[in-house]
Amino acid sequence: MPLLELQGVKKNFGATAALAGVDLEIAPGEVHALIGENGAGKSTLLNILSGAFPPDSGELRLDGQIYFPRGPADARVQGIVHIHQELSLCPHLSVAENISLGLEPNHFGMIDRDAVLRRAHDLLEDFGCTHINVDAMAGSLSMPDQQVVEICRALASRSRIILMDEPTSSLTRHSVEQLFRLIGRLREQGIAIIYISHFLEEVREVTDRFTVLRDGKSVATGKLTDVTDDQLIAHMVGREGEGADLFGERRSSNVPKELVLQVRGLTSPPKVRSASFDLYRGEILGVGGLVGSGRTELIRALFGLAPSSGEVSLRAEILKRRSTPANRIRSGVGYLSEDRKHEGLYLQLPVADNLTATGMQGISHAGWIDLPKQNAVSEQIISMLNIRSARPAAPVARLSGGNQQKVAFGRLLYQGPDILLLDEPTRGIDIRSKADIYREVRRLADAGRAILMVSSYLPELLGICDRVAVMARGVLSPARNVSEWTPQSIMQTAISESPSMEAR
Amino acid sequence: GKSGNSSEKTFTIAVIPQGSTHEYWKSIHAGAMKAAQDYASQKVNVKIIWKGPMREDDREQQVQVVEGFLAQGINGIVLAPFDKDALVRPVEEANRAGIPVVIVDSALNSQVPISLVASNNHHGGELAAEEMGRLLNGKGKILVLRYQEGVSSTEQREQGFIEKMKSEFPGIQIVSSNQFAGATRDTAKTATENLMNKYGNEVQGLFTPNESSTAGALLALEDSGKAGKIRFIGFDTSDIFTQAMQGKKLDGIVVQNPFRMGELGVETMVDHLLGKPVEKRIDTGVTLITPANLMQPVSQQLLHPPLDQYLK
Amino acid sequence: MSAGWTAKTTAMFSSPARRRWLDLFGPFIGLVAVIAVFVMLSESPGQFLSPANLRIVFAQTVIVAIGAIGMTVIIISAGIDLSVGAIIALSSVITALALQHGWSAISAILAGVFVGGIVGLVNGLAITQLGVVPFIATLGTLGIARGLAKYFANQQTVNPPATWINELAVSFPEKPWMLVAPGVWIAAALAVITGIVLKRTVFGRHVFAIGSNETAAKACGIRVDRLKVWIYSLGGLFFGLAGVMQMSRLRQGDPTVAVGVELDVIAAVVIGGGSLNGGEGSVLGAMIGALIMAFLRNGCVQMGWANYVQEIMIGAIIVLAVALDRYRSKALA
């Protein structure tokens, strides 16, 4: 008997049919992949399973019994936990407190604090993340560390089914491997896992069976060993033979070599200890490195979001003006945050406002917004990036995670900066849309823009960057031509004590 | 030092009103200052500390002011209690701390104070009722707009008015007496506007029991063009009331003598401190002022106590 | 915000036209409901809806309404201002004093409005430069402005000579063709202008942006601190104007007036759909919120209920009106 069985599950959000008929069967100890394009309904399905909201129709059975959770608490009692796509920790609680939240070991209501700490320690150790201080406030951790804590929290609850919504979207390779090891152990204990990811190679690594969602319907299911990537993609998009070349043609830059951004000895305590590099027109400079190595902080410092010292010159002009994002934007710098929910988007506000947020002067006259123009500009970006079910007037919060990320990227297209600082630009974006993003990044480089791109996804770094530098413990290695790097050498440099030595 | 240094005859006396922005309290203040000045010629040095509660409609705030003086080494307190019961404890604590208290303006439910210097509020209400009855020839419908819940002095005025009306003028019907004006002119104006919209066409009279309610009601009547068409009797003094009476928009006000209250309050306290016997109850009287007697010197003196002479 | 948005936003949906219609007219439902209740309860519904009574209600709403316009901007930006009542008192005193000193009516008005703007500026600076949360910063200026009002007024009320300012907020305007007091027209005009500014200008969108996500706004190059100073100063100007209206209603500057008005003003904005977490709210909604409260108060008096019944009814109806609104938007989700 299957552990979990779904039949004809439907869910509408107003006029949007998020789920239009999903069938699913999961056996105990099975790791089941749920794949589909952005907005296909994957997260919605998991939300229904974890009791966040009820389905409109359809039948859910757990152990053969009708399963109708009245809320997340109820789902948890019945053994289903959910690792959300958007991180959701309590920022004011410590790591240990977050991990045992809702399941605090206690004697008559008094928390057993030792047990709380012990549990957190054990889980983090299992994950090979001993660098995370269990007493630290969750809000002070980096995104990847928060992701780890969130996963640990789910593992802490003894559950029968774990729902994982893109758990690796901001993990580096090392943590991903630890996670897979843990998933293997869970599977042996008979725990079932539903696993969402846009990385097909990951999916093949940990899961046995798959279900493809398309437009809210389950369109294919089976063993992964029976299908090729191209077949999977065909199921996802509903057409045959689009074996898209993800990264496009390697191009020979025809833009004259002109230095636009020169950075010397940049430090931004405590994360960035030393970074020097040159960025030229028409090139894509990739930055690799481990979790917490300081790449995000490097970009934030360059954009004026974090205090820094060192010499930064823009188009041969040493930047003296107080570095604020406003000044940077005026100097033609654009920034894409890795944390779209907290630093990127205005979730309640319309898509149009989000897309045009960095430069309202382009769509306004003397402070008055030209609404038709704003609309037109937004429509254009929406179709260019294929942002699903987005109307300019709809709040961004109503989009799926990947489509929100596209809005954040689309804002840069609208801003049209000279220098782009991208931090994990394809986080949560489906495989076909990634190609769209890469195409746009390429196009911008070809048009003479300079691009600095932080990524933890090695194929991406090696696939579209011209040169790559690696950050290790706050020190940036010299940049070298992408052809000189291999995945192994990047990892080697990333874990070295002093990357500059390694590279020389 | 807690007991008075009667050999040098220097007394510090705290005078605690219910508020400080109303003209009524200013008059008490001026009266108190006058008493202090008068003693100077008798070689008794009286220092007045004038301090009201921060929020003017809150017992608790006044309790805090009284308490604040307990640790300050003053010789006596002259208090206009906001409430006859709420201020009992602090007054008794003052007594325990050796600070005598004189009550002015309205009574306190305690045997501790050495004297009560006040006008008879109930009688004030009765005066207003008699005048109203006379003006309406004993028949018609009227409104009573109360001041605030639980304020004893205005409650007595309202009661005096209503009781007198019922006993002496059975032909006059009080159509509403459950609406409150609230603490300020603004709330009083709003309340009157709403009230007049409902009853404006059927009533011939209006009574309000203190300065802010009278002023607010007057504004509302002026705004709606009803001023002068309705017999209106108020309470307390204000320049605009005088003008209104001249303009026949107000038919009378019942006034007390706050200046005299302040003066007698301090005198009683100093006499007590000097060891002289004092009376337990001193009545400072209420007077009805109407357009008819408005210009008489007695009225003018009540309407315009010499504030400027004694304040500053 | 993160706490609530999923729940909140799942409540949104349906076709754009329908939504826009609802956004616009949704709040009216509460108002209509309140009026309908009183018309049904009342023995003489005609009186409740008589032009005279409507004039009274409108005149009584002016102060809260003008305050609510400024408060809407502040609340959308995820701020709050508790100093409203104190600013109203201060501005009423300053206007009256200016008139007493022989200033012209128009300069006296400007003085009152200006002084409100100054307090607002102080609020903005305390919030951005001293890093004090709006609740505390404006609680502080509440005390300061109230104290200054008493100081300037010499702890008395200030009775200025009569000018046309006194006509601004009367219930029955001298010129009958005005229908309602000039102050009502002024409030309406300002509401329309501010509504348009919020929806159609870069300033307005930035107000929504910092209220929705301040961190993101900073990263999008919005000068958040500067914008906040503008927002609180603008709010102060509105509260100052409300103070002028207060002085017009009472014909005097009263340093003790308008205690606690801030709660009414904030309630008006929230009843009208504003969220204290920022990013949501509309001037039209706030105006309706202010009217709902004024009709409630007026209606309770018309019913001849005792004050305590009024207080209970008003409390209950405010909660129910908002609950109804939430229910409506949820049911349509």
Next chain:
Amino acid sequence: MSAGWTAKTTAMFSSPARRRWLDLFGPFIGLVAVIAVFVMLSESPGQFLSPANLRIVFAQTVIVAIGAIGMTVIIISAGIDLSVGAIIALSSVITALALQHGWSAISAILAGVFVGGIVGLVNGLAITQLGVVPFIATLGTLGIARGLAKYFANQQTVNPPATWINELAVSFPEKPWMLVAPGVWIAAALAVITGIVLKRTVFGRHVFAIGSNETAAKACGIRVDRLKVWIYSLGGLFFGLAGVMQMSRLRQGDPTVAVGVELDVIAAVVIGGGSLNGGEGSVLGAMIGALIMAFLRNGCVQMGWANYVQEIMIGAIIVLAVALDRYRSKALA
């Protein structure tokens, strides 16, 4: 919340031990500063710090302090309660009425506390079941509770026979060995207990969790609605007890007392480090916040300043105390 937390929390970096120390003693700095200012300004500093004056200050703090304990829990959970003052009035009336009807002192106290809990329960239900934001829900119960207080008190004050309740909040206790009024000891004990409950129990942890991130808390299986009902009910019990103290201080049930006390109570919590966005706050801090305000008021009276000077000074010092606190925690970050 999402808007602010990344920026806010990155300011927390220093070692946990140091942080804990500062969290504990940071707020004391403001208190010491306020006392020091008055000692320096005063001609007779001995008087300001005399046992008699300290007794007075403590007795005056009792009501706000007990209210602030309940409010701390509510504010940590990202809520707010404006009905404090009204609950105090209602509870004082109910306690006095119970005594008048011959109930024993202890049952009268329980009645007062209980009635506060009922209003709190209504708040919790309105917030969770009707989906009304706390600001509006508690604004509604503010009116309802105040109206009920007036109704039960028959629109007068209620003067009960003397019992030992009257001794609870006196400034000078009858038994000198008590040092301060019994009410002060009760408040202190409750503060300690609530502090421990917040830090050490599952309930307390969940209060922080829903204040920090309600969605996350819900996803972790915390029954948020039920918890909120408990939180507001608990708060109501504290406000009810504060009402009993109020009745003890005035020796009467007063339906018009404590208007606006909610702002003092909220300010105490925020001055003590509470955040209106939830997730932050401590009972100890709130107690110190309450004391800061009591010393401020008392000090101003001792200085013999006019009321308006007091108001200005108190406003300014509240802002500066919080600014100092923010500056300190920033400098140490």
